[in-house]
Amino acid sequence: MQALLITGLPFLVINGQSALRFDIPELKLYFFGSVIWINELYLILFAVLFFLLFIISITAVFGRIWCGWLCPQTVLLDLSGSISRLFDGLSRRWLQRIVLLPFSALVSLTILWYFVPPVKTVQLLFNDSLITVFFLVQWAVIYAELAFMGRRFCTTICPYAMLQNAFFDNDTLVIEYDRSREDECMKCHDCVKACPVGIDIKEGLQTDCIACAECIDACAAVTAQRNMKPFPGYKGKLLRPKTFWLGGAVLFVGGILAVMVYSRPDVTFLITRDPEQLPPGINRYSWSLYNNTGESRELELSMEGKFAIIGETVLLLEPYSFKKGKVLVRSEGGESEVVFRIEGDELTIEKKAGFL
Numbered sequence: 254m255q256a257l258l259i260t261g262l263p264f265l266v267i268n269g270q271s272a273l274r275f276d277i278p279e280l281k282l283y284f285f286g287s288v289i290w291i292n293e294l295y296l297i298l299f300a301v302l303f304f305l306l307f308i309i310s311i312t313a314v315f316g317r318i319w320c321g322w323l324c325p326q327t328v329l330l331d332l333s334g335s336i337s338r339l340f341d342g343l344s345r346r347w348l349q350r351i352v353l354l355p356f357s358a359l360v361s362l363t364i365l366w367y368f369v370p371p372v373k374t375v376q377l378l379f380n381d382s383l384i385t386v387f388f389l390v391q392w393a394v395i396y397a398e399l400a401f402m403g404r405r406f407c408t409t410i411c412p413y414a415m416l417q418n419a420f421f422d423n424d425t426l427v428i429e430y431d432r433s434r435e436d437e438c439m440k441c442h443d444c445v446k447a448c449p450v451g452i453d454i455k456e457g458l459q460t461d462c463i464a465c466a467e468c469i470d471a472c473a474a475v476t477a478q479r480n481m482k483p484f485p486g487y488k489g490k491l492l493r494p495k496t497f498w499l500g501g502a503v504l505f506v507g508g509i510l511a512v513m514v515y516s517r518p519d520v521t522f523l524i525t526r527d528p529e530q531l532p533p534g535i536n537r538y539s540w541s542l543y544n545n546t547g548e549s550r551e552l553e554l555s556m557e558g559k560f561a562i563i564g565e566t567v568l569l570l571e572p573y574s575f576k577k578g579k580v581l582v583r584s585e586g587g588e589s590e591v592v593f594r595i596e597g598d599e600l601t602i603e604k605k606a607g608f609l
């Protein structure tokens with residue numbers, strides 16, 4: 254499900270663009286029907302804050318749920334392992350490495366879809382050498398990591414794995430061996446053989462455990478024959494005060510982020526006076542217009558008072574596009590301030606700027 258969501262998200266089209274995709278040439282992030290420009294750094298910082306808070310909260314309550322169930326590495330290794338087990342008599346390790354080849358290519362392609370419009374990706378893959386090299390290098394790195402490092406990545410390199418234990422408390426969801434029933438355990442070691450990171454869960458909770466529950470399934474296969482519960486099992490308390498206040502904080506910050514993104518005006522208009530020296534009564538101004546919506550707009554730049562604009566004043570903005578330019582302004586009075594106005598498509602924006 255998670256793999257389908259990550260792979261399919263760039264194909265979900267809202268207002269004519271991918272739901273989530275970063276456009277490198279124009280340095281903008283398509284964000285669920287809106288657009289965040291690179292100069293809107295405060296939004297990007299707030300989105301990072303929301304993401305960190307979300308990760309900390311999920312980890313504090315659900316432990317390593319990401320590692321055991323959602324991480325693309327877990328999903329791909331589990332899937333390729335299951336496929337390789339279908340073919341008896343062949344070397345499973347090599348078969349898994351072969352199965353991982355197309356899977357790694359798909360992951361590399363999925364990453365590209367977050368930067369290049371999905372419909373153009375195949376065309377660019379064969380015509381744009383930069384995209385081709387990017388895809389091939391990424392494919393090789395992902396394949397090498399999955400096929401030759403596998404779970405060792407989780408226990409030695411993954412920064413999230415190293416950090417998450419710091420967020421645990423006594424009630425965080427973990428997988429634990431039931432020591433009170435140790436005498437009944439058959440010591441068959443099926444739990445150890447099933448563990449993808451080579452842990453013996455009977456020796457107690459260990460930091461390398463990725464909470465994949467493979468040991469529970471392996472033990473259940475043995476204990477079911479004796480009508481017993483498996484010895485390893487989940488331990489933790491999901492409903493507790495911390496769950497509610499952390500969940501509330503995530504919703505609060507997420508709500509503020511949504512308001513910040515979606516309450517912006519449809520068009521952002523910025524204008525500043527250039528500091529250069531020009532003949533008396535004439536100033537030059539630099540303007541920028543950002544279309545934050547998926548609709549084309551025709552806008553007109555005008556001014557209040559006794560001023561004349563020299564330059565482009567009818568401005569066409571494509572959906573989610575950005576345009577900038579310069580105008581000269583000549584004063585016919587002695588004003589020290591000018592008011593610029595952007596009008597069109599039921600929109601009026603005014604901005605003041607100094608005049609020398």
Ligand code: SF4
Binds near residue numbers: 450452454461
């Ligand atoms: S101990 Fe169990 S839950 Fe932990 S990694 Fe091993 S098999 Fe998965």
Ligand code: SF4
Binds near residue numbers: 455475485
């Ligand atoms: S699989 Fe279950 S019964 Fe076998 S050793 Fe592990 S905990 Fe004991």
